[in-house]
Amino acid sequence: xxxxxxxxxxxxxxxxxxxxVVVVVYALFPVLWIVSLSFKSKKAIxxxxxxxxxxxxxxxxxxxxxxxxxxxxxxxxxIAIIATLIAVVFGTMAAYAIARLDFPGKQLLVGVSLLIAxxxxxxxxxxxxxxxRALGLFDTWPGLILPYITFSLPLAIYTLSAFFKEIPWxxxxxxxxxxxxxxxxxxxxxxxxxxxxxxxxxxxxFIFCWNDFLFAISLTSTETSRTVPAALAxxxxxxxxxxxxxxTSAAAVVITIPIIIFVLFFQRRxxxxxxxxxxxx
Amino acid sequence: MSTHAAVKAKxxxxxxxxxxxxxxxxLCAPAAFIMIAVTAWPxxxxxxxxxxxxxxxxxxxxxxxxxxxxTAVLSSPYWWDAxxxxxxxxxxxxxxxxxxxxxxxxxxxxxxxGRGLVRTSALIPYGIVTVVAAFSWKYAYxxxxxxxxxxxxxxxxxxxxxxxAIIASAEIWKTTPFMALLLMAGLALVPDDxxxxxxxxxxxxxxxxxxxxxxxxxxxxxxxxxxxTLDAFRIFDNxxxxxxxxxxxxxxxxxxxxxxxxxxxxxxxxxxSVLIFVAVAIIAFVFIKVFxxxxxxxxxxxxx
Amino acid sequence: xxxxxxxxxxxxxxDGALAVQEVNLEIADGEFIIxxxxxxxxxxxxxxxxxxxxxxxxxxLRIGGERVNEKAPKDRDIAMVFQSYALYxxxxxxxxxxxxxxxxxxxxxxxxxKVAEASKILDLGQHLDRKPSNLSGGxxxxxxxxxxxxxxxxxxxxxxxLSNLDAKLRVQMRTEVSRLQKNLGTTTxxxxxxxxxxxxxxxxxxVMRGGAVQQVGSPQYLYENPAxxxxxxxxxxxxxxxxxxxxxxxxxxxxxxxxxxxxxxxxMAERGRRPVxxxxxxxxxxxxxxxxxxxxxxxxxxxxxTTQVDVLExxxxxxxxxxxxxxxxxxxxxxxxxxxDVGVSDLGAGQTVARISAASRAKExxxxxxxxxxxxxQLFDPESGKALTYSD
Numbered sequence: 015x016x017x018x019x020x021x022x023x024x025x026x027x028x029x030x031x032x033x034x035v036v037v038v039v040y041a042l043f044p045v046l047w048i049v050s051l052s053f054k055s056k057k058a059i060x061x062x063x064x065x066x067x068x069x070x071x072x073x074x075x076x077x078x079x080x081x082x083x084x085x086x087x088x089x090x091x092x093i094a095i096i097a098t099l100i101a102v103v104f105g106t107m108a109a110y111a112i113a114r115l116d117f118p119g120k121q122l123l124v125g126v127s128l129l130i131a132x133x134x135x136x137x138x139x140x141x142x143x144x145x146x147r148a149l150g151l152f153d154t155w156p157g158l159i160l161p162y163i164t165f166s167l168p169l170a171i172y173t174l175s176a177f178f179k180e181i182p183w184x185x186x187x188x189x190x191x192x193x194x195x196x197x198x199x200x201x202x203x204x205x206x207x208x209x210x211x212x213x214x215x216x217x218x219x220f221i222f223c224w225n226d227f228l229f230a231i232s233l234t235s236t237e238t239s240r241t242v243p244a245a246l247a248x249x250x251x252x253x254x255x256x257x258x259x260x261x262t263s264a265a266a267v268v269i270t271i272p273i274i275i276f277v278l279f280f281q282r283r284x285x286x287x288x289x290x291x292x293x294x295x
Numbered sequence: 296m297s298t299h300a301a302v303k304a305k306x307x308x309x310x311x312x313x314x315x316x317x318x319x320x321x322l323c324a325p326a327a328f329i330m331i332a333v334t335a336w337p338x339x340x341x342x343x344x345x346x347x348x349x350x351x352x353x354x355x356x357x358x359x360x361x362x363x364x365x366t367a368v369l370s371s372p373y374w375w376d377a378x379x380x381x382x383x384x385x386x387x388x389x390x391x392x393x394x395x396x397x398x399x400x401x402x403x404x405x406x407x408x409g410r411g412l413v414r415t416s417a418l419i420p421y422g423i424v425t426v427v428a429a430f431s432w433k434y435a436y437x438x439x440x441x442x443x444x445x446x447x448x449x450x451x452x453x454x455x456x457x458x459x460a461i462i463a464s465a466e467i468w469k470t471t472p473f474m475a476l477l478l479m480a481g482l483a484l485v486p487d488d489x490x491x492x493x494x495x496x497x498x499x500x501x502x503x504x505x506x507x508x509x510x511x512x513x514x515x516x517x518x519x520x521x522x523x524t525l526d527a528f529r530i531f532d533n534x535x536x537x538x539x540x541x542x543x544x545x546x547x548x549x550x551x552x553x554x555x556x557x558x559x560x561x562x563x564x565x566x567x568s569v570l571i572f573v574a575v576a577i578i579a580f581v582f583i584k585v586f587x588x589x590x591x592x593x594x595x596x597x598x599x
Numbered sequence: 600x601x602x603x604x605x606x607x608x609x610x611x612x613x614d615g616a617l618a619v620q621e622v623n624l625e626i627a628d629g630e631f632i633i634x635x636x637x638x639x640x641x642x643x644x645x646x647x648x649x650x651x652x653x654x655x656x657x658x659x660l661r662i663g664g665e666r667v668n669e670k671a672p673k674d675r676d677i678a679m680v681f682q683s684y685a686l687y688x689x690x691x692x693x694x695x696x697x698x699x700x701x702x703x704x705x706x707x708x709x710x711x712x713k714v715a716e717a718s719k720i721l722d723l724g725q726h727l728d729r730k731p732s733n734l735s736g737g738x739x740x741x742x743x744x745x746x747x748x749x750x751x752x753x754x755x756x757x758x759x760x761l762s763n764l765d766a767k768l769r770v771q772m773r774t775e776v777s778r779l780q781k782n783l784g785t786t787t788x789x790x791x792x793x794x795x796x797x798x799x800x801x802x803x804x805x806v807m808r809g810g811a812v813q814q815v816g817s818p819q820y821l822y823e824n825p826a827x828x829x830x831x832x833x834x835x836x837x838x839x840x841x842x843x844x845x846x847x848x849x850x851x852x853x854x855x856x857x858x859x860x861x862x863x864x865x866x867m868a869e870r871g872r873r874p875v876x877x878x879x880x881x882x883x884x885x886x887x888x889x890x891x892x893x894x895x896x897x898x899x900x901x902x903x904x905t906t907q908v909d910v911l912e913x914x915x916x917x918x919x920x921x922x923x924x925x926x927x928x929x930x931x932x933x934x935x936x937x938x939x940d941v942g943v944s945d946l947g948a949g950q951t952v953a954r955i956s957a958a959s960r961a962k963e964x965x966x967x968x969x970x971x972x973x974x975x976x977q978l979f980d981p982e983s984g985k986a987l988t989y990s991d
Contacts, residue, residue, distance in 0.1 A: 026407060027407055027408050030406045030407045030408050030409075031408055031409070033402055033406065034402070034406060034408065034409045034412065034413050037399065037402055037413050037416060037417060038412065038413065038416040040468075041416040041417055041419050041420055041472070042416060042419065044420075044428055044431040044432060044435070044468065045419060045423065045431070047431050047434070047435055047442070048427065048430065048431040048434070051431075051434055051440075059440055060439050060440065062439055062440055062441060062442060062444065062445070063442065064442045104325045104326040104329065105326060107322040107323070107325065107326065108322060108323045108325075108326040108327070110322060111318070111319040111320075111322035111323050112323075115315050115316075115318060115319035115322070116315060116316070116319065117315065117316040117317075117318075117319025117320055117323075118316065118320075119320065119323070120319065120323075123323050123326075123327055126327070126330060126331070127326075127330065129334075130330055130334055131522075132521075132522070132525045132575060132579055133334060133572075133575070134525075134528065134529045134548070134568075134571045134572055134574075134575045135529060136529055136531065136547075136548040136551050136552065136568060136571055137338060137341065137568040137569065137571050137572040137575075138333070138334060138337050138338070138341075138568070139551065139552065139555060139556075139564075139568065140341055140344065140551070140555050140561060140564040140565040140567075140568045141337035141338065141340040141341035141344060141565065141568070142333075142337050143555060143556070143561075143564075144340070144344065144561055145336075145337060145340065160329070160333055161333055163329055163333075164329055164330050164333035164334060167326050167329065167330055168330075171326065182683065182685065182688075184681055184683055184685045185685050185687060187650075187652050187672075187679075187681070187685065188679070188681055188685035188687075189687075189698075190651075190652065190671070190672040190673060191650060191652075191672050191673075191677070191678060191679040191756075192673075192678070192698050192699035192702060192746065192750075193673040193699050193702040193703055193750075194673060194702050195671075195673060198702060202698075203687055206689045207688065207689060221422050224424060225424045225425055227424075227425060227426050227531070227532040227535070228531050228532065228548070228552070231535075231552075231556070232552065232555070232556055242424075243424055243425075243426040243427075243532075246426055246427075246430065247426065247535065247536060259434055259437075259440055262430055263430065263431075263434070266424070266426075266427040266430050266431070269424055269427060270423055270424065270427055273419070273422040273423055273424070274419070274422075276422060277415055277418045277419055277422050278415060281411065281414055281415040281418055282411075282414075284418055284422075285414055285418070285476060285479075288421075288473070288476045288477070289476055289477065289479060289480035289483075
């Protein structure tokens with residue numbers, strides 16, 4: 015367990031290597047399985063083996079030839095991106111204020127975001143369902159974007175204010191001494207330093223919006239605004255897909271791709287973002 | 296030289312202070328407004344709805360009925376079954392996640408080789424869409440299709456006990472890495488020198504873990520537990536895909552959803568919403584008061 | 600380049616805290632001046648007001664004869680070196696040094712030439728394309744200096760620029776800073792809490808305490824003529840010994856024995872009226888010596904007492920002999936403040952130190968005859984902390 019100090023012997027390395035393999039297999043097994051399913055032909059699916067005995071791209075061809083998938087994919091991308099943009103912009107403003115400024119109600123804002131982070135989302139489903147129907151937001155993009163922004167704001171505010179607290183603000187003073195106007199100090203010194211934190215937060219928020227299922231199935235009823243996770247659940251029983259296993263898997267793989275890309279390229283940042291502020295105070 | 300005598304220095308900072316406050320409030324306003332508009336107002340509205348008889352199938356019969364809905368829900372075996380299932384799943388998954396998460400945190404923190412690889416793979420369950428993972432598990436346990444179905448007696452998803460076990464395992468698979476990341480942040484706070492000192496004082500590996508690391512990590516552990524508990528309590532996605540609540544595997548969130556979207560009974564659905572909200576508030580309160588979780592400002596919003 | 604004048608400069612925070620009160624200071628063109636004092640004494644606030652990073656509540660600041668109270672930092676034409684160096688982490692060394700010039704929209708060729716010149720002076724030539732995170736502490740410090748000198752500003756402000764360096768490098772950089780300032784001849788205001796830096800670097804030293812200037816003067820002058828207990832205790836290392844004493848009939852009686860006052864000390868001390876009074880006697884360690892090491896001619900102006908050596912530290916060039924004094928301790932508000940800054944409970948505590956000749960045969964645990972240079976005794980009023988032996 016806690017092997018402290020000590021030389022990096024080959025034996026130790028081998029043991030760690032084995033442990034690592036266990037972790038990697040644990041993490042990837044279900045993903046590989048669904049990828050494998052997505053490439054299986056109908057016949058291969060019913061055989062039940064882990065790897066396809068017969069490879070096919072039919073499942074992918076099928077989902078990309080029907081609006082039943084393309085439209086939700088478009089919805090998912092659009093809704094997640096818009097919600098992320100707004101949440102990050104508002105979150106950045108609020109986090110900057112929390113990290114840098116002194117104003118009344120700061121603690122209240124922190125408290126409220128904490129409450130929302132812990133909030134049981136299902137408790138909002140009933141009232142939002144009714145309110146959105148009354149306002150004409152039900153089954154529209156804004157109808158999903160609004161709750162997504164709300165529930166990702168606490169995440170954005172916490173992560174960003176933790177990042178902002180790390181920025182050496184003395185640099186702002188240094189820039190002023192070097193002859194910069196406040197605007198130049200922000201643009202040339204502070205913004206480049208804050209950008210990685212903002213970017214990381216955007217990834218976390220995007221993952222959150224991309225993942226949501228409960229709001230997606232409760233606040234939509236048609237393809238106009240249904241996102242992929244919700245659409246997946248309704249693939250079942252459609253006449254077009256008699257046996258939806260292969261097509262569902264293919265659709266599942268498609269919406270997993272952005273996640274894999276984020277994780278592969280920004281692992282360090284995501285870890286930093288998720289753990290920042292997790293243990294402070 | 297000529298002007299300095301004329302211009303009297305005035306205290307500008309109090310002005311600056313005012314401006315700072317104004318800017319602070321201004322910057323927070325949009326975030327605060329959205330958060331309150333989308334949560335506070337609906338929850339109040341929800342409470343009001345819960346006092347009504349309000350079934351969308353019979354909209355004419357809407358009327359104020361006081362606490363009747365609460366009596367109906369709280370005396371319903373469906374509610375208590377779902378509540379029991381939710382509580383059971385919460386306890387089981389959180390306990391197992393804590394143990395596995397701690398192990399994974401230690402691996403990620405201490406591994407000598409391939410740290411990046413381990414962290415990257417561990418993030419996949421965290422990042423993957425819950426519904427996607429749920430489908431992967433579902434198909435794995437589906438007779439004929441799945442490689443795991445035969446291992447567990449043909450159709451494990453049709454049996455209550457094994458279905459619950461599958462739901463729990465899917466939940467654990469998905470959220471252990473998140474738990475591990477929070478715990479890893481706590482681990483990073485344990486100074487290496489302190490562990491070396493403990494080793495010099497004759498503490499074994501296990502003793503170093505229980506007597507040094509765990510106490511030092513207590514705040515991180517409690518925050519991780521609080522967030523995972525509240526998160527687990529709202530379990531929905533996995534159940535929806537894996538069993539759709541059949542074989543008595545529905546959680547309170549499932550039950551609420553069914554009453555609302557399938558049953559279109561706003562009154563009952565809202566009542567359940569309020570009850571879940573209260574239950575979550577109680578859990579949070581217990582954590583903060585009894586365990587002394589250092590709450591506000593010490594978390595990052597435990598989201599899946 | 601320019602002179603800097605602080606005319607009753609005051610800083611008061613909205614919560615009523617008075618950080619700096621009515622500081623008057625005239626800094627000549629090309630002068631190297633040090634603001635020194637314990638943390639919280641107002642030296643950094645003063646520097647920030649000079650920089651324009653903090654507003655001046657009252658009073659006037661003139662740089663080169665021009666009132667600059669209302670000017671933004673960028674319009675004051677002064678450069679600053681920060682304690683943390685404040686290097687821009689996303690820029691290379693070259694970009695860091697060129698940053699002020701680029702902001703001033705100076706021609707590329709001139710920028711390159713100036714950066715090259717500064718990097719040559721500071722020996723940074725081979726590091727120009729590296730990022731600050733890849734530099735050692737000393738190199739970072741030099742980049743921070745480089746960023747200040749490229750612009751040829753009217754003045755340099757330095758906020759504890761060496762305090763993040765390790766001891767050896769700090770001594771080395773100290774000389775470098777001194778040499779650089781002399782070569783450039785730029786007016787420099789340097790803030791530090793380290794009295795050694797204050798003594799070695801400055802043309803003049805300003806000792807501050809609680810937002811007020813205690814004394815201004817050349818390092819040697821402050822050392823020889825401290826105006827009060829605070830300055831006396833702050834300047835000098837090891838610190839001055841403070842021993843309670845009673846002044847009566849031209850004699851000082853202390854726990855160490857009774858010492859006659861030298862004519863010089865008596866003349867100054869007797870300006871006070873009361874014939875008997877409690878005072879604090881200040882003795883610098885270097886004004887104590889192993890009696891057996893003192894030449895005949897000198898011994899006449901001294902007195903001797905015997906004590907037990909608790910600890911003996913050999914410094915090579917000389918030895919520090921520590922001995923304790925029984926009886927009550929010297930106590931004064933100013934001493935308590937100094938002690939709090941150093942982190943010990945009580946500066947007037949029994950430990951007394953003598954800096955004796957390396958040739959001394961003193962041994963730990965055995966007794967030693969200690970010679971006191973009576974001419975160098977300083978006397979302080981415990982109430983006000985003022986030096987009775989101070990002559991303006």
